[in-house]
Amino acid sequence: MLVATVIMIIRTQKLMSAVLMMSFFSLLCSCIFMVLDAVDVAFTEAAVGAGASTIFFLAAIAIVGRTSKPSRPGKTLVPLIACIGTGALLVYASFDMPYFGKVDAPIHQHVAPRYLQESAGEVGPPNVVTSVLASYRGYDTFGEVGVVFTAFIGVLLLLGAGTRKAGIERPAPPNVNDESMRQKIVLREVSDLVVAPVLIFALYVQWHGDFGPGGGFQAGVIFASAIILYALIYGIVPAQQLLPPRKLAYLPGVGLLLYAGVGVYSMLMGGNFLDYDKVASNPLDGQHYGILIIELGVGITVAAVMINIFFSLSERSL
């Protein structure tokens, strides 16, 4: 199914169907991750790959139009050779890979045992993925928040969200789509029903990340998708009245600084950067508070970045 989907994505010239197929592709990947017991990854893939990025692609299509030009046949030769070469190399490598799920595979022998056996005593959360992500390799996660923030700054720099100048009075957005959307009673009623529970679910995912799958990344995306749904149904203007873009543009930085703040605080308390042991008098409490705060930072940054990018894309298409 994955292969069939990819071939269809490449063959189609309708951008709309390509985007929907890509969303489907992400959903399939998410199912595969689920089967492989990587619940957190599956969750993220479903939220980001199938959800958020699809919306961004659709917003982009609203700007550029629905069809692509057919590519000239000669031009695809070099990429095709490169793809076949890559695939061949991957297959070549797969002959010597450790068997799937084998207990004595190196990845289960070296660093993983300590994560599995001692994280409960050293870090705390029952969800080992959270311990690794937020504490053992918290610096990587900090970097990832930096990536999200960079994406936001890049979009802002190129498209310019929230910088609509007061001086130039734009004509009131025609909002033809929004009007027609608002008249669709079914959509409106369903979204009314859905938005509030989704927001609450996002908060649940945010705070429950210690115990089950979830955490700041997933929660941020879910939170943002609720707001985006609201904006899709009721139009961008009410959504922006709810969350003024000018203030919203501060939030990604706030999240990043919150994350770094924990690290700097632990440095001031005599530890290394992001050493949560030093955050409170008892190391385990410190880990607990540290992880809660950095996950909140992640959540704020991710949600704010998603909403910001959506706003700036849809402002463009008005």
Next chain:
Amino acid sequence: MISTQLPAIVLLLTLLSAPVCSMIRNGDNAWKLAMCSVWLSVAAACALMAQVWGGNNISYHMGGWAPPWGIEVRIDELSALVVILITLFGALVISALRESLRTVMRSHRHSLYYATFLLCMSSLIGITITGDAFNVFVFLEISSLSTYALIARGRDRRALIAAFRYLIMGTIGATFILIAIGFMYMVTGTLNMADLAQRLPEHTDNRVIQASFAFFTVGIALKVAVFPLHYWLPSAYTYAPKATTAFLAATATKVSLYVMIRFVFDVYGVEFSFSQMKLDVLLIPMSIAGILIASLTAVFQSDVKRLLAWSSVAQLSYMVLGMALLNLNGLTASITHMFNHAMIKAGLFLTLAAMIYRVGSSQLRDLAGIGRSMPITTAAFVILGAGLVGIPLTAGFVSKWYLISAALDKDWVWLAALLIISSLMALVYIGKIVDVAYFKEAPTEHQAVRDVPVTILIPCWAFALLTIYFGLDTRATAGVADRIAHSLLGIAS
């Protein structure tokens, strides 16, 4: 306390001032903040160098978790040298940036631009100091994203296409690097570089590791712009905003080269990379072809920015060649040239940016007579150009000298001859610009051009004077590079 926390501080100074910068509405204030943080990080980088001087490597455990469970930041003389390269040259470019941005961008965008610039800088520092293979990839993502944004901000609409092309190539490169790291993890169960270096030799016959090496080489070669994977570079440099080009030319490809050296020599190991996988057989012909073809292409360019970009491709090939020759002089040449060329090319692009600031174009014919109308700027350009050619008493001479010695160490007289020929080509293309600048009559519309404001002149001249200084005093460049080369090749000095 500060001295033990330096590895984190040198990164955080720029990384944390980026979000603050993006929140400041007033572009001038944002610039002041950026200036403070970058010059402080220059100081921090120099302090780091002082700590590791002579081979006292630093290992800093992020989050307090010992490697290989946690992420280690590891600094030796090579990484300290590259951090100085990034911070110092980045700081000089930022110093000139305020004046240079004024003409091209509306002021409310300035703070965002500085923020992107700082993010790019901090991510490059992050790549350099880390001792963890996956962490390299994380910061590589930040640096790639911020670089695409910076390039796409160019005034010309073609900047968007150049950025998009770079985005595609860069993403392929980054994905390949990620596959390589994943493969290594699959076989060894660790991501820490030092730990990997210990565990990999047992698995050299494993096809997964061989494939990992192949993916890594292609991926990083895309990022370094090794010929023939260089094709994103000329347009990206040509259409990027003018001062940004100076920063990118100085740092982005150099850091990729650093990653290449780090992985090939330290992680995969010399034995595996060269004896078993025969990396030199691949890289030497490629880089020689790169040197000759790119130099020749540069000679025929009429846009000076594009000319300098092509010259960058050639100069990067010098560095790759030095590395692939696999002897002391070659590796010393490679590392020294990494530093020297970063300085020279950043200076050249910055002085060129100063000329564009006045003339409004980088076409050769528009620069006619500029030596008389902008004497101080052009003089700096000439000094830096001499450095690029490799004239004695400039920094460029030092690194080329080592490279030619490396060729002679191998008894490859033909290679030494080729290197001299390529230097002559550099003389031709730099000479072409100097000729136009001094001996052609200025077109009438550019008669009233005068020198740029002093805030741009100072960084330009700082680059020029540094080029001369490092041509005379080679302790901090070739001296360090020589020690690094010894330790990378495992030869006692």
